[in-house]
Amino acid sequence: MTWLITGGAGYIGAHVARAMTDAGERVLVLDDLSAGVPARLPARVPLVQGSSLDAALLKRVCAEHGVTGVVHLAARKQVAESVAQPTRYYRENVGGLVTLLEAVAEAGVRRLVFSSSAAVYGNPDVDLITEETACAPVNPYGETKLAGEWLVRAAGRAHGISTVCLRYFNVAGAAAPELADTGVFNIVPMVFDRLTRGEAPRIFGDDYPTPDGTCVRDYIHVADLAEAHLAAARRLSGNAEHAAVGDLTVNIGRGEGVSVRELITVIAEVSGDRRTPVVEARRPGDAPRAVASAARAAEVLGWTARRGVREMVESAWQGWLLHHGG
């Protein structure tokens, strides 16, 4: 097998590239470097700089490298930006996938893992979100992920491509400081950013119907997430009769809820900065609770998260200190 990892120089993609390489898989990366960092990649992983919207390049890469499987992570991922620039998100996330699937089908590639998101669910009012929970995304980013899943399944059926859509919950942490997320779009780096500026962390709403009144989320260590990709790739390549896999759609979370206040307490312990958080108004669109059922991942991928929130925060903090100088 040779796996093409699109978006492999990104935060999650670089972890996937490392986990798959360490496990003995042959991988190469395609990344337009709009957000990617080449230095994150292991030296032995070839990097092709280019876009998933470039059909000719995809065709050439598949042929020249004998690609037999694809892990597709390349996408724009900022919710607020997707609200402001929906056409760009549909063009890059859905259009990029259309181009990729056409190239993959033409090249005879038969295995594909797609980076989806818990954003496909929107804000369901359930204790645990299963893969059967109705999808109702509440922003264009989530819509492009749901449309992407539909496209992946339809193209898979039409062209005999076995597919796995992984719906990631809240990703945090780093396998090594140099692989840490450098963006400030998720709660962990947002709190670090406040502390580094000498400001108190912010809590948006403490009057939700949750045990401590703050929103509850399911945090997943990026190293566990990378191992889930490896498990998905192995699930796809392990089958001699690969059509038998068909399509799988799997939540990737820990199945445990952690409140914003609990998370900020762990961050205070790890950073040593125990500033009292300030409570501000609720943000529109925030669900009180979003926690995965992790049962299907264990059943069909044989994968379960191993790392806890403390490990996520400690590793993310080391990465933050490296990139932001403490």
Ligand SMILES: NC(=O)c1ccc[n+]([C@@H]2O[C@H](COP(=O)([O-])OP(=O)(O)OC[C@H]3O[C@@H](n4cnc5c(N)ncnc54)[C@H](O)[C@@H]3O)[C@@H](O)[C@H]2O)c1
């Ligand atoms: N980080 C999260 O919490 C999270 C949660 C759920 C889903 N996801 C999904 O996981 C994937 C990776 O996210 P990430 O956090 O690593 O983001 P990231 O921005 O660090 O990585 C995305 C990578 O894709 C590259 N890229 C973007 N558009 C491209 C294109 N058209 N062609 C080639 N390369 C392109 C970027 O340069 C970057 O290296 C995305 O699909 C994202 O939607 C992320």
